[in-house]
Structure formats: C-alpha cells, structure tokens
Amino acid sequence: MQQTRKKTILKAAVCLVLLAAALIGLRNQQYLLTLLNFVCMYMISVSGLDILFGYSGQISLGHAAFYASGAYTSALLTTKLGVPVWLAIPAACLVSLALGIIVALPASKLIHHFLALLTISVGQLVYILISRASFTNAMTGIRSIPNIPLFGYELKSKYFFLIFMILMVALFLIIKQCIIHSRVGRAFQAIRENPVAAGGIGINVQKYKIMAFAISAVYTGFAGAMYAHFVGFISPETFTSAQSVMFMTMLLFGGMGSFSGPLIGAAIVTFLNETLQVLGSYRMMVYGAFILAVLLFLPHGISGLIDIVKQSLFKNRGKEDRHADA
C-alpha cells in the first residue's frame, strides 16, 4: 500500500513537471492554446459521457443538448440579466442537471436502442428551441459574453484560461474517480453489467440511472458554460447532433469506462480534426471512415490498447476499471 502510494506521488510529480514545462513552452502558441482550451472542455464533457455510457451503460447521442443548456444558461444570465459569472456558471450546471433529470425520467425506462433515439430526439428538440426562440436570439446567437474573472482579473489570455481549465479538468476528474470508486459508482457499474441482478441486490436501478444522467449532464453543461465564456459568442450551429457524435467518437476512440480514455480521446480527435483541415471538403469523409476504423479495429479505444500492451508487458493482474464486453 505504502509502496504504491509513493509510486503514485512520484508519477504525479513527473506529470506536474511535464505539464509545467509544456505550459511554459506553449506560452506564445496562441493557436495551440486555443485548441488545448477546447481539448480541456471536451475532456470534461467526454468524462461526463463516460460516467453515463462507460460506467452506467446508458448511451446518449444527444449530449449537445446539455452542452447547449450550459452554454446558453451562462450566456443568457450574464449578458441579459447581468448576473456575475461566478453565479452564472453554477446556475448553468444546475439547469443542465435539471435537464438531465427531465431527460432521464423517461430515458431510465428505455433499453439502449430506444435510448439512443430518445437522446437524439432531445438533442433535436433543444437545437430547434435555441435556433428558433427569441430569448436565445435564435440563429443570431449571443455576443459579448463576459470572460471569467478570477481574483479581480479577467481570464482574457488564453494562457491563463488554459491554466484555469487544467485545474477544472483535474477537479472534475478527481470527482469522477471519487464517484466511480464509491457506493454510487459501484451501483452504476452494477446496472451496466446486469440490471436484473442490480435490482435484486437492492439497487434502485431507475434512481441510479437518473443520477448518472444528471451527473453526466452537469459535466457537459459545465463544459458548455466554459465554451461560452471562452469564445464570448455562441450560436446554435455549435450544438447540432454532429457535436453529440463527436463526443461519442472521442469516448469510443479513447476507450470507455476508464480514467484516461476520455482524455486521450478528446485530445487526439481534436487534433485529428484540425489536421484533417488539410483535406478541405474531403475532411468529413475521412472523419467518418475514422469512426468506422475505430469501431472495427479499436473496439476498446486507445486506453484499451494500452491496457493490452501493458498486460502483456507486465503480466499485471486485475483490471480495475475496464469492462470488455464489446
């Protein structure tokens, strides 16, 4: 026990040093800083999706709805009602939480195919609402969303925003790990593995499904709020089903039900998308083929691949948070 703790601390220190070095090196790389900020948002959002799909076994192809609810709540509160940013962000999380619960009430009774369809429909509904309603400025979108003030100082610089985002990613990941390795997290995994047995052992399946949806919605909603404050402008085109599919692609590519999967997936898919810009109008074709390739050749994502490599290297026994049913 003591030994492993020392190891963990050592590894954490190595990571921190690397991170610090990376940050110093990136100071003036504005484009990369922008991308990394997006990567951080995606990491939070995809981690949320992982709690729902990877750990609780419930698919969502409508997470753009929560991304939108977070972004729009925070943007509307700060621009139209003058609410301070630090109140608007929790409010955005709360609204996303509420939306998550509303979606989950019917969703918790459906099996996967119909769940997929329901979440797609919810995504469509939210998109139609924000692109039509006058209070969201319809297609015009919302401009001049304030930046995040921190210690009386606005996070205008992408560099400081990134540092803030990294802290947020760390916070949300720690929370995710705490949840996963608790009674609640075990209930989630029990439901994913076998809902009948989970009910038989005293787990209120519906309640925990709703809880998973709600937590997931908060993660994605928070990421949405960050998006709004980072870019300063939001409009409905960001919140289409393509966004939901992208979150799912990141999760699949990184690997579900793992700590590192969402992180790897968010980073690689973001950079891949940017690299594919070279292809101009052929870009989306390659992106689609990429999804197929992941499904065909990397069903457990990159983190699954790492696991396999590690297992053959170290003959490590026990796989802690991996499920391998695909």
Added chain:
Amino acid sequence: MLTLDQATIQFGGLTAVDHVSFTVEKGQIFGVIGPNGAGKTTLFNLVSGVHKLTSGSIRFLDKEISGLEPYRIAESGIARTYQNINLFSNLSVLENVKIGRHIQSRSGLAAAIFRTPAQRREEAAIQDKCMELLTFMGLESKADLPAKNLSYGEQRRLEIARAMASEPQLLLLDEPAAGMNSTEKVELTEMIRNIRNMGITILLVEHDMKLVMKVTDLITVLNFGKMIALDTPQKVQNNPEVISAYLGGGIDA
C-alpha cells in the same frame, strides 16, 4: 417469517403458480422441489419481485411485499441467487461482493465527492466485511479477478457471497448446486448449514435430491404450478403423489 397465501400468477392463459400457500419459519432451511417447469423459479421471481402476483399475497415479516419493486424487497431483507448466474461479470470478484453491501451502506453522492470521514470509514468497513465473506466462501485468493474468469462452481459461490453481503434475513438459493462436481456439492452442503447457523433463513430450490434431503427442514413440492405436498424430507420422499409426479414428468428430464 415468509408467508405465501394463495399466491397465483398467470402468463397469458398459463397459470405458472397456482394458489400456493406455505409459511417459512425463522431459522428454517425450506426446500422447494418439483419437476422441470413446475414453477419453482417463477415462485422465486414472485418472492423477489421480478414478477407481480396475479392474485393472493406474499408477506414477509408481517408486511405485504408482493407488488414491490425488487430493490424494495431486497431492502426489506431478502437476497437471492439466480439459476442462470447473474454476476457483474466484468467487475472483480471483490467488487461484486461490495455491490452486495449496497443496502447495508449509506454514503450517497455528496459523501463520495467530498470523501467525508464517514464515507471513508464506511468504505474501509465494506472492504473488511467483503474480504471476510470471500474468505468464508473460499474465494479470497480470487478477489481481484474479473468474475467472468471464475469457474462455474466458484461463480455460484460468489453469487451466494454477494447475496450474503446484504445481510439478508431470508436467502433464496435458486439451484446453487447446478453444474457443481460432487466435492463442491459436499462443500456447498456445509456452507448452507453454516449460513443457517449464522441465523439466516434459507429458501432453496434444488434439483439435486440428495442435497435437498440432506439439508432441508421442510419441503414443498410443486407440480404444474400447484403445491402437491408440504412435509419433512422423509415423508415427502414416500409421498405417492410426489413419486407419480416425478415419474410422470420424468425426474430431471
């Protein structure tokens, strides 16, 4: 402790359990036997809430439990195992048992996120209790393996361990010996007795007559959903109606 009163369930036109009444007293090992398709597993599903009664009642500790959701019934102190093993197969053996502690622990989401001292104490207690149970079931060396990597007999024992983790007052065992070899069966017999000696009442569905006759205090026999006998093992063995039911239906066909 558990009382079935005219319990009946129909699927379409078929009456799977037909006006069955019996009472299980505290501390008993109560057997349910019958030919294939007699309605034994359906009876279990009724008690554990998977199916809802068409008519009649099921009372547990003087409270009506029929119609409750399965998790409510589990909370009231009934745990079960499954004929076709229902483990959380990709999770580790230890985690399977830990999930069994669900209703015996309290920490919610907030406690988990903030890692409150109470939550950490509880987690430590869960860990200890579960390792204790695994030791009791002889699975302690496999604690970190995924449940699906266990042998058939081990998986059955794990199911019992998981059920035991919820500290039930009544344990429903659905064919625990199925697929076990004879040494495992002997161990199982011992285990069932030990469980009873811990003060847990047991309702047992089993095909293996030798085992049933050895451990049970009282046996009820079902045939085509109807109860045809309720007696001690010795008397049931000599009951002509039971014999003809088994001959007619082909015992263990």
Added chain:
Amino acid sequence: MVISLIIGALMIGSVYGMLALGYSLIYSASGLMTFTQGQLLMIGAFLGMQFYKVWGLPFLAAFLLTVLIMFLFGMLLEKCLIRVLLNKGAVSIYIVLSTIGISIILPNLAQALWGSQTIQVPSIFGVTTVKILGVSVQPESLLVIAVGLIAMVLLHLFMTKSRFGISMRAAAMDPLAASSLGINVSLTTGLTWAIAAALAGGIGVLLGPVYGVSTGMGDIIGNKGFAGAVIGGYGNMYGAIAGSLLLGFVETFVAGYITTTYKDFVSFFLLIIVMIFLPRGLFKAKVYDSD
C-alpha cells in the same frame, strides 16, 4: 386547403413510410438499428439523376437500375461492415455508431462525386400539375404515394406468401431454430439490409423530380422516417407505415394551421411522448416478434 394538406401529408408520409419500412425490416430480422436510411435515399436520388438526366435512360430504367444497385449496396453494407462487426462480437450499440459513421461518409462522398449544388431533375410526365378535387398537385407526388402503396403491398405478399419471406420471419423469431431448420440466417438478414437500401434508394429516385437532388436531402427525412417507425411500433411493418403517415399528417397540419416555426419541434415531441407512454408504438401487437 384541407385537400392539398392531405395530399401533401400523404406524400411526405409515404416517403417517411418507405424509410421506416427499411428500419423496421432490419430491426425485426436482426434486432439491429441503423441510421443510414436517409443517406441511402440521397445516394439513390443521385444515382437516379445520373441515369435519367445525365445518361438519358428512360425513367423506368433509371428507377429499376438504381433500385438494383442500392439493393446490392445494402447487401454489401451488411456483409462488409455489419457482419464483420457482429463477428467481432460488437455490442449492438456499436452497430448503431457504425451506421452513423456511414451516414457521415455518404453525403461527403456524394459531394465529392456530384458537387454540392442542388441538381434539378426533369419532370417525368409531360404536365407539371394535375387538378384533383379542384386542387393543383404535382403528378410526381401522386407517383410517390402510388409507389409507396405498391411497395407496401408487394412487401406484405413477399413476407407472408413467399418461401423466402417466411424464412426471414422465422429467422427473426428464433435465429437458432431457423438455422437448424436449414434457413440461411446470414443470407436472410443480409437480404433485409438490401431491401431496406432498395426502398430508400427507390424513393430517392422518385423524389429527384420533386425536390431536386442535393447532398443534404436525406438528413431530415432520414430522422423523420426513423420517428415514423418508432411511433408505429418499431419492428412492425404495418406500424411503420401507419406511424409514418401519422407523422406526415401531424407535421403538415401543424405547419398548415398552428406553427411553422416549431413544426419539427412538434414532430420530435410527439416521438418522445410515444416513447414514454407507448414504448411499443401504436401497433402494440407485433406481427412477428423479436424480443
């Protein structure tokens, strides 16, 4: 006004219905879901345009040729992707995601081949409008309704009367038993994907002269067809048609009498309501059950 709304609703309902039939067939035969139908419709429309307008084939020939190609394409899709994934032991949700991958590729492929502008397809008939009960109607709309009707009747006969159809239904009900009876289950499921693709492609050809052909034409229609299938009772052929027609009517009449802004909102809301309160759709009694 009512009459033109009814004709409009029947026409768009038939379009949704043809797609919904495909979704339902696949689901009932293999328990799988696909999201490609809308994009297959788009590909069909482009192929039909290529044969009819560019190569100058007679419309009927263009139609039949497209249906044949789409049939083969559906078979290929099943053999080269779905079957491969299933053989690798993929869970069914991976199949859904793979069809999403396909539906990202197809429109971009079409854009690369045919460009991104809307391409007009010349009218099939000499006249541009016919009068029905005093209302002007485009004859192609009537053709869509008629073809929809014929396809449904043919499919009904095929599923209930032909040996192949019966074995397909058997395979759907119990694949293990069916294969032990000598029914080629993989062939029959492949066939459902092929028929689904042919239906989508066929209706796409017919839509060409009505809407013009563009890469985005399948996006919304595909989703609506799916909604129609669910509303009718997923996996039920007759439900798929009924649900799609209902959706067509609701949508057209909502746009006609209540709101055009929230027309699609109402459709998706209806879908969610059905999923919550009637999860098995309007046609609860399944003709052949797979669950």
Added chain:
Amino acid sequence: MKKWLSLILALTLALSLASCGGGNDSGSGSADTSGGIDSSSDANSGEAIKIGLYTPLTGSSALVGTQEQNGVNLAVKQINDAGGINGREVTVIAYDDQFSAEGAVKVVTRLIETDHVNAIVGSMSSGNIMATADMVEEAQILELGCGTSPSWTNCGYQYVFRGTQNSASFNAGIIELMEAMGATRLGTLTASTEWATNGWAAIKPALEDTSIEVVMETDYMAGDTDFSGQVTKLINAGLDAVLIYGGTEELGIICKQLRQNGYEGYIYGPETMSPVEVREVAGDAANDSFFACGYLIPDDIESAANDAERAFLEAYVAEYGEMPISDTAYRGYDSVMLLAEVFRTAKSMEGPDMREALLNVSYTGIGGEFDYSDGSGDGLESCGLYAIQNGKNIPFSSYQK
C-alpha cells in the same frame, strides 16, 4: 497505476503534437498556392503574402463556401500571374469553418496565430464573422467578410470590413420591387438562419409606411425539403405577394411547390434568387419572381453587365470549366482584389497601416466602386433590381407584364 502511465503518454503525445503543430508556421494548412512559383525569383521578393480564408467547405452550405473559395483562388492566380504584389507571391490558406461558430473560432485562431496571415477573407456566414470578430480586432488583422448580414458593420469594428454589399440595401430594393408591382397582401417564408431572420426583421418595420399588408409569416428549417404545410397555408391566405427569404438550396423548390399548388401571384426574394440553380430547379415556376442583389450572374458570358464582369467570367470559365453558381465567387474575387490593392498601397503590412490603406482605397471591381472612407465597414452600395422572365434573369426595367 496504469492511469498515470497513460496520462503521461497523453501529455507527451499532446506535447509532440504541439511541437510539430507550432514548429513549422509556413507549411501547415491547405496552402492553395495557385500557379506561379517562378515569381519567387524576383529581386524584391521576400516572403509570400498570405491571405487566410475561412468559410464552410463541407455540409449543407458547402456550395456557397466552395464557390467563394473558387473566387478567391482565381483572384490570387491572376495576381501571381501578373507578377505578384511588389514582386511578392500571394498564397491562400483556406480552412473549413463547418458553418459553426466553434469551428470558425478554431480555424481563425489558426490563421492568425499559426499561419500568421497578412489579411483574411471572411466566411460567407455572417454568424461566423461575428463569432471571430473580437479575435480579429485584437490581432489587428484586416478582414474582408463575405456575408451580407447588416449585423456586423456599423458597430465599431476597426479591422472587420465587408468585401461585398450589405443586404440592407437589397432589403430596400425588395420593398421597392413590391411597391412597383403593386403588392398589397404579403406572405413570407423565412429560413431559420441568422441572415434570413434578420433580413426579414429589417424589412418588416419598413413595410408599415407602405400600403403592403403582412398577412402571414411562416418559416422553415434550413435543410428542409418538404414545405407543403407552409405552402398550403400561404396559398389559402389569398396573397398577391410572397417573399421567400431563404438560401439558394431551397428557393427553387419553394417556388416550384408554390406554383404547383396553384399560387398565381408574384414571388419576391433576396440576392440568393439570382443563381441559375433556382431557375433550373423551379423551371417555369421561377417566372414572375423579383429580387434585388449586388452581383447578378448572367446566363452566359456575352450578357455580362460590364467589362470587368466579362473578364472575370472568362477567366472563371477558363479555370473551372463552368460559370460560377453562386455570387459568393464574385464576393471572394472582389475581396482578394481589394486586398491586393491594399497591399500595394499600404505603408507596411501592419494592421493599422492596412486599415488606413483600405479607408483610402480606390478600386472598381465587378460589383462597382468600393469606398470605405466613412469607416462604417461597408464599402459597396450597388444594388440592382431584377426579374425572372421566360427562365432568364432580366433587369427589372425590362420586365413585361
């Protein structure tokens, strides 16, 4: 434990990506170096001048985006063929903004920060221009946007200009057309895009001073193909005028559905009605429609409105083998030609100097004379009134009832 290992892996991966992405500033992106490499040998050459372009290249708006790209590439090719600008070659770096604000933010940052472009030709999506305007302002990079929505000029931007007309002038033109044709009962069908909803929002209040009554307002989702509900509703409202404020993709189908369901009044539309695509899809149904626009694509080169347009069309057809389909090709072309003029006259390649040069620029393009001296951001105010008759776009003045 594996989590730490993989975290390190992820980080190093990100870092390596970072270093390769940031390292070579010049080569990344789809550098559409059209034509002449030979100009680099010029004595005065130095580095190439980089123009950034972001616009939708995939998805439902790919048509207008790729047409804009064609216009831009053509202009750059002509400039380079003529020896570049002060001996320096011009290159284009084009990215797909996916018609979404999020996509635009990413690629515009890349254009500014990684590719270090000297100037930007902006998206045809006004929403995306707005989403990125603050970044462009902060970086002091001159941008000529190709959207026509009024919402992003006259609002104080120092570096964001419009390389084409403001649709406000088209909106006035549409009202003029309606009044001239004696419209009394108007119904509308508006697309759910930023440009269309704001366009209609600008026209509506102006109608109060006229004798035109707005009887019915309907709208549709961009990408829709079935309009039977809306069309039936409009026809039954007893209208003599229908204004379709929507994209080229849908205009033809809507005209067709209106006529086929028996509408006999006049149809009015914005600049998106000019492309031949509308008339091809709608056929005869497009006749008796009226629209206002800045650039009118003629059906053939011979009927070009002026010499500048004829020269442009000849070059375009020579390059791409077909006539432009959307007027965004004109917009992209004019924008690059304007930028070239700015590059030639500016004191330096610094933002403030370029802005100064643009304010004083004198350039006559296909669309007419550009004049940015009022600092509003708009520089072109030409607006023509047109009608469709016998399947052809004709000046409104020669329309015969």
